[in-house]
Amino acid sequence: MTGTVHILQLSDTHFLEDGVDPEGGAAYDTSEAFDAVLGHIGDHGHLDMVVVTGDVADHGGAAEYRKAAEAFSQFQVPVNVCPGNHDFDAVFAAGMARPGISTSRVIEVGSWAFLFVDSSAGTMLDQDNGLRIDPPGTDRLRTHGSLGARETAWVHQMCETTSAEHVFVWLHHPPQPPVPMCRDDAYAAEWHAILNAHTKIRGLGGGHTHIPDDYELMGRPVFVSPSFKNNFFLDPQTWLPPGYRTYEFAADGSIASEVQLVDDERWPRHPFGSLLGSLFNGEITFSELDEIIARRSAAND
Numbered sequence: 196m197t198g199t200v201h202i203l204q205l206s207d208t209h210f211l212e213d214g215v216d217p218e219g220g221a222a223y224d225t226s227e228a229f230d231a232v233l234g235h236i237g238d239h240g241h242l243d244m245v246v247v248t249g250d251v252a253d254h255g256g257a258a259e260y261r262k263a264a265e266a267f268s269q270f271q272v273p274v275n276v277c278p279g280n281h282d283f284d285a286v287f288a289a290g291m292a293r294p295g296i297s298t299s300r301v302i303e304v305g306s307w308a309f310l311f312v313d314s315s316a317g318t319m320l321d322q323d324n325g326l327r328i329d330p331p332g333t334d335r336l337r338t339h340g341s342l343g344a345r346e347t348a349w350v351h352q353m354c355e356t357t358s359a360e361h362v363f364v365w366l367h368h369p370p371q372p373p374v375p376m377c378r379d380d381a382y383a384a385e386w387h388a389i390l391n392a393h394t395k396i397r398g399l400g401g402g403h404t405h406i407p408d409d410y411e412l413m414g415r416p417v418f419v420s421p422s423f424k425n426n427f428f429l430d431p432q433t434w435l436p437p438g439y440r441t442y443e444f445a446a447d448g449s450i451a452s453e454v455q456l457v458d459d460e461r462w463p464r465h466p467f468g469s470l471l472g473s474l475f476n477g478e479i480t481f482s483e484l485d486e487i488i489a490r491r492s493a494a495n496d
């Protein structure tokens with residue numbers, strides 16, 4: 196195959212068990228969002244693949260992955276998934292092991308090699324037996340991106356080994372996005388070194404921020420997909436409906452990608468409050484936000 200590669204990206208689907216309240220109205224019903232997105236996509240038999248860039252499940256629970264697998268099984272083309280900070284490693288791998296769905300680390304199509312990078316790999320703990328496991332408790336849920344030595348070495352090795360002309364990186368955490376709360380200099384430095392070493396990397400596609408956007412990092416485009424859980428635009432500060440991204444990877448190494456948002460009366464575009472703005476701007480942390488909300492609701496009781 197030598198033509199254009201067509202891919203559709205979903206991210207941050209944050210599936211919940213049936214009957215679980217999506218954060219008291221601060222989040223969308225992600226199953227409803229999935230159905231609306233699938234309807235919006237319509238006929239997609241021409242696609243080469245659907246990619247999901249992590250935060251598949253909201254709490255990394257087995258029942259959440261069962262819902263996700265049922266949803267992803269509705270695509271007529273292969274679905275390949277990489278994990279996010281909400282995806283506990285072993286439960287994720289088992290939960291996504293279904294016909295038509297895979298967690299392959301590298302897929303070559305035409306002149307492109309697609310790498311599926313685990314951008315939380317550096318937060319995992321090494322065991323004496325060589326396995327890496329998640330840190331204890333729920334520490335994983337709010338972590339920034341971190342590749343660590345092993346994942347970094349794997350990316351180098353794949354870029355050196357592939358015979359494909361062009362490489363594109365799928366991952367959960369986009370490095371240095373234009374959202375202050377999601378920026379992490381150590382993680383950005385890991386990517387600077389990789390991009391410096393491999394000119395055949397043409398771009399990156401991620402999620403995590405819930406703020407669909409695209410920007411440049413060392414001359415490469417970085418595409419950020421909408422989420423299904425809640426979505427935002429920063430200027431002006433607005434809630435956005437759920438959505439996805441479409442991509443065309445040309446044989447000459449160029450990439451065209453568009454954000455697709457599924458407008459519906461269930462997800463009106465309306466301004467968000469200053470508290471959320473302070474969180475995105477890095478002026479308060481998630482924990483401080485939780486404390487402020489708890490204090491306010493106690494005062495109202």
Ligand SMILES: [Fe+2]
Pocket residue numbers: 250279280281367403404
């Ligand atoms: Fe995330």
